[in-house]
Amino acid sequence: DAMVIQNPRYQVTQFGKPVTLSCSQTLNHNVMYWYQQKSSQAPKLLFHYYDKDFNNEADTPDNFQSRRPNTSFCFLDIRSPGLGDAAMYLCATSRVGQFTGELFFGEGSRLTVL
Amino acid sequence: SQQGEEDPQALSIQEGENATMNCSYKTSINNLQWYRQNSGRGLVHLILIRSNEREKHSGRLRVTLDTSKKSSSLLITASRAADTASYFCATPNFNKFYFGSGTKLNVKP
Numbered sequence: 001d002a003m004v005i006q007n008p009r010y011q012v013t014q015f016g017k018p019v020t021l022s023c024s025q026t027l028n029h030n031v032m033y034w035y036q037q038k039s040s041q042a043p044k045l046l047f048h049y050y051d052k053d054f055n056n057e058a059d060t061p062d063n064f065q066s067r068r069p070n071t072s073f074c075f076l077d078i079r080s081p082g083l084g085d086a087a088m089y090l091c092a093t094s095r096v097g098q099f100t101g102e103l104f105f106g107e108g109s110r111l112t113v114l
Numbered sequence: 115s116q117q118g119e120e121d122p123q124a125l126s127i128q129e130g131e132n133a134t135m136n137c138s139y140k141t142s143i144n145n146l147q148w149y150r151q152n153s154g155r156g157l158v159h160l161i162l163i164r165s166n167e168r169e170k171h172s173g174r175l176r177v178t179l180d181t182s183k184k185s186s187s188l189l190i191t192a193s194r195a196a197d198t199a200s201y202f203c204a205t206p207n208f209n210k211f212y213f214g215s216g217t218k219l220n221v222k223p
Contacts, residue, residue, distance in 0.1 A: 004156075031209055042202060042213040043157065050209050090156055096209050102147055103204070103211055105156035 003027050006091050006106035013081055014114050021076040021109045023091030032074040033103070034066060035090040043090055049074060050096065078111075086113045120203060120214040128222050133190040135217040137203035138183075144206070146179055146186050149213075151200045160188075160201075195223045 035043035047056045049068045065077040092103040145164045149157040163170045176189040203214045
């Protein structure tokens with residue numbers, strides 16, 4: 001059974017048209033992450049939530065925002081997508097406490113910008 | 115990069131051969147993790163090695179860690195065509211996970 005679910009799997013948008021990607025988890029993990037992955041590159045951390053605390057990476061563009069309304073759900077909002085934002089967006093979760101465990105990933109949302 | 119480098123960037127071998135990939139990292143760690151990614155899919159956790167461990171095995175996987183050199187290696191023995199994927203190392207830094215550049219493995223049947 002899928003434990004981290006991302007929707008949609010494929011999203012096509014027009015240049016400048018806002019997009020929202022969603023992620024849900026059944027693992028009850030306290031940390032949720034959003035990564036951006038471009039072709040043949042490593043996943044790049046955009047931001048993460050530790051419980052309700054939002055943590056932005058210094059080089060994440062302002063164009064990217066996130067919401068976590070509850071433990072199970074997290075959203076990635078791209079306010080004005082540009083051609084350079086076309087990528088796979090990966091959501092991941094982890095249980096972090098005394099020991100940092102492994103990441104559990106969803107299958108990703110592939111964004112195309114026309 | 116946020117993390118470090120992996121080498122080789124790409125590796126092509128025949129089924130049955132062993133595959134070795136290496137990872138270097140920049141910061142001190144309490145553990146290092148290896149992940150696999152099939153084309154167009156999410157990443158899947160393979161194995162975790164703690165900073166006080168030198169070597170760890172899981173099935174056909176063998177991971178080594180040298181904290182003095184800030185490096186790790188992943189060995190896949192008796193490779194199969196189904197092992198074709200990209201492999202990434204990751205080091206947790208507090209709550210954040212940063213990934214190496216990855217090795218793309220192609221196992222030819």
